[in-house]
């Protein structure tokens with residue numbers, strides 16, 4: 240099985256004393272939808288930022304698509320990040336740009352050879368892919384609903400046809416209906432973009448187990464369990480059992 244992201248014995252401290260990641264090893268299979276779960280403060284977001292090259296490990300190695308992130312210069316890193324599409328909890332849209340302009344932005348930044356009408360065509364295509372009605376394309380983010388903002392954020396994440404899609408708590412704070420819509424959107428996008436690796440940090444265990452191929456549970460800066468959803472239901476590890484039963488209650 241090919242690996243998209245290889246985290247090898249990564250340790251990370253911000254203050255030189257306390258380690259947030261404590262020898263974390265994780266291989267994310269290429270083409271998979273992998274969910275990262277775990278209690279708050281266990282290092283899930285810090286781990287994602289290592290994958291994106293936003294944090295450097297104190298020790299250990301982060302390899303993405305066969306590239307050792309430590310070998311990249313700042314310029315190369317910026318280019319390399321085009322391999323990622325990222326959607327965080329807030330869609331983080333530019334407030335003063337229309338929906339279409341938001342999705343066009345990465346194309347204008349990183350695909351300098353594209354003509355304006357080509358940019359427009361690609362941006363429209365991505366917005367249609369995530370199910371946004373063209374009548375909203377020229378509205379500002381404040382003029383559309385939260386669900387439409389998420390769709391716009393996802394379309395922007397897809398703009399450069401990234402190899403890896405990264406979601407950090409994409410549904411936290413959304414109502415149940417919207418949560419299900421976004422989860423399904425993530426799953427549909429994953430299926431539609433064959434070969435894409437999707438990595439999702441989620442608090443929503445029911446959703447993670449429903450849509451993910453693999454799940455990694457972090458605890459105390461390490462991977463407590465990596466496996467298929469059924470491996471979690473069948474796990475004898477006390478902390479996994481507690482976490483899984485707690486998650487099921489919420490659903």
Ligand SMILES: Nc1ncnc2c1ncn2[C@@H]1O[C@H](COP(=O)(O)OP(=O)(O)OP(=O)(O)O)[C@@H](O)[C@H]1O
Nearest residue numbers: 253254259277278279280281282283284285286408
């Ligand atoms: N830039 C930073 N500088 C110093 N400490 C940090 C930094 N970023 C994160 N941390 C610390 O790393 C630890 C793990 O944080 P992280 O955000 O990865 O948790 P998490 O698992 O994503 O939690 P949550 O589920 O609440 O989002 C926390 O103790 C946090 O304070």
Ligand SMILES: [Mg+2]
Nearest residue numbers: 283284285407
């Ligand atoms: Mg987090």
